[in-house]
Amino acid sequence: MNARLHRNNRPQGCVGIDIGGTKIEGVLLDAMDRVVDVYRMPSHSGENNVVSDIVRVARILSNEPLPIGIGIPGQVNCATGQVRNVVNLGIETLELGERVSEIMHAPVYVENDVNAAAVGAAEFVEHVDGNATVVFLNFGTGLAAGLVRDGQAEHGYSGFIGEIGHLPVDPNGFECPCGQRGCLETVASGGAVAKLWPSANPPMPDLIRKARQGDKRANDVLGKVAHGMGDVIQIAAQAYDPQRIIIGGGMAKTGNDLIEVIQAELSRRAEGCRFLNTLDIASKIRIAAVDKPIGAIGAALAAKRA
Ligand SMILES: [Zn+2]
Known part of the structure; x- marks a missing residue:
């Protein structure tokens, strides 16, 4: 040969x-x-x-x-x-x-x-059908989503698909450096948590721990963050109907405690809403393989x- x-x-x-x-x-x-x-x-x-x-x-x-x-x-x-x-x-x-x-x-x-x-994270999620959509949510310093179908990233028309961090959802929310007010990124990102809950330790695990101990301010902050993350997840689920929603970025390192907070927020939302109940968004959520x-x-x- x-x-x-x-x-x-x-x-x-x-x-x-x-x-x-x-x-x-x-x-x-x-x-x-x-x-x-x-x-x-x-x-x-x-x-x-x-x-x-x-x-x-x-x-x-x-x-x-x-x-x-x-x-x-x-x-x-x-x-x-x-x-x-x-x-x-x-x-x-x-x-x-x-x-x-x-x-x-x-x-x-x-x-x-x-x-x-998103492409990398989708590789480590079990039982994803070949042609199913997977949404990867990067809760890092900022917030953005990646969409993967059949192992490949979607790009949209101009290439800014998934830039959901600067969706303004709260007219009474925090000012965002982008010039808008109440952007998702101002509450639902690792950067936002570090700002709202300054802590020597990684802030998210500390915030959850203090909230569970009954600290009122921690509960207020966690409520805001969980609400923002709930919005992000609902947007991902309802706009794209993915098979899996992967929580990634620095916040994913919080692991199961974060999943519990998210599940609680989603259950609260689904209570008394047959539509949300039917979607069963909670069952689609996975945490990214943060060790890889x-x-x-x-x-x-x-x-x-x-
Ligand atoms: Zn913004």
């Missing part, structure tokens, strides 16, 4: 890289999508630094020209690999896919970080499936 052809036809692995404002995380997947290596380091701001950080991590993970998937915050054009307005990495406009591809001599696919995490590098894994899978 022609050795070169043989090599080209061999099922190959791929590299996935998730870059954010503080760290960059890369994985090497083998041809069966198993994680065979993980590498993390701090990220650096600035367009050239972002390119060189990504190249460095990709080279550490593989010296073969494997396909590379990159998950990055901001506005991403998946077709061209261009990224725009990544504030916490100091990027205005960067032809990220093109530049990394030129250096690495490999195909590069760039995806929004929440979409990449889902952002990097999802970026790799997105590149492979693109």
Whole structure:
């Protein structure tokens, strides 16, 4: 057999890289999508630094020209690999896919970080039907949703599908840095909880603990947060009718205690509402595999499936 052809036809692995404002995380997947290596380091701001950080991590993970998937915050054009307005990495406009591809001599696919995490998170949720929609809710510093169908992220018409953090739901709510008032993100995000419940410990577990001990202020704050999360989950469930709703982002690390708070909020809403009762949204909720590098894994899978 022609050795070169043989090599080209061999099922190959791929590299996935998730870059954010503080760290960059890369994985090497083998041809069966198993994680065979993980590498993390701090990220650096600035367009050239972002390119060189990504190249460095990709080279550490593989010296073969494997396909590379990159998950990055901001506005991403998946077709061209261009990224725009990544504030916490100091990027205005960067032809990220093109530049990394030129250096690495490999195909590069760039995806929004929440979409990449959604693809990764969906891989670890049990019993998802092939063509079912899965919604991933990223309760991180901000709030955004990712939609996955058949293992691939949906992008919508302009690419901002899932940007639900700046949906204003409460005219009497907090002012949002985006200029509106009462955005979902101002109550239903890790960033909001850190602001409403400053704590040396991770704030959400502490908030839940204090509320359970009967602390009145903790109960008020938790009520606001739970209500916001309930809104987010209902929007996801009713707008997209997904098979699963995955709770992700930093808040997912709270684990079962958070699920209990969410279930209680959803039961309260369903009480006396036959419509909500029928939807049984609570049964669709899962927590993301927080112990796994889902952002990097999802970026790799997105590149492979693109
Ligand atoms: Zn807003």
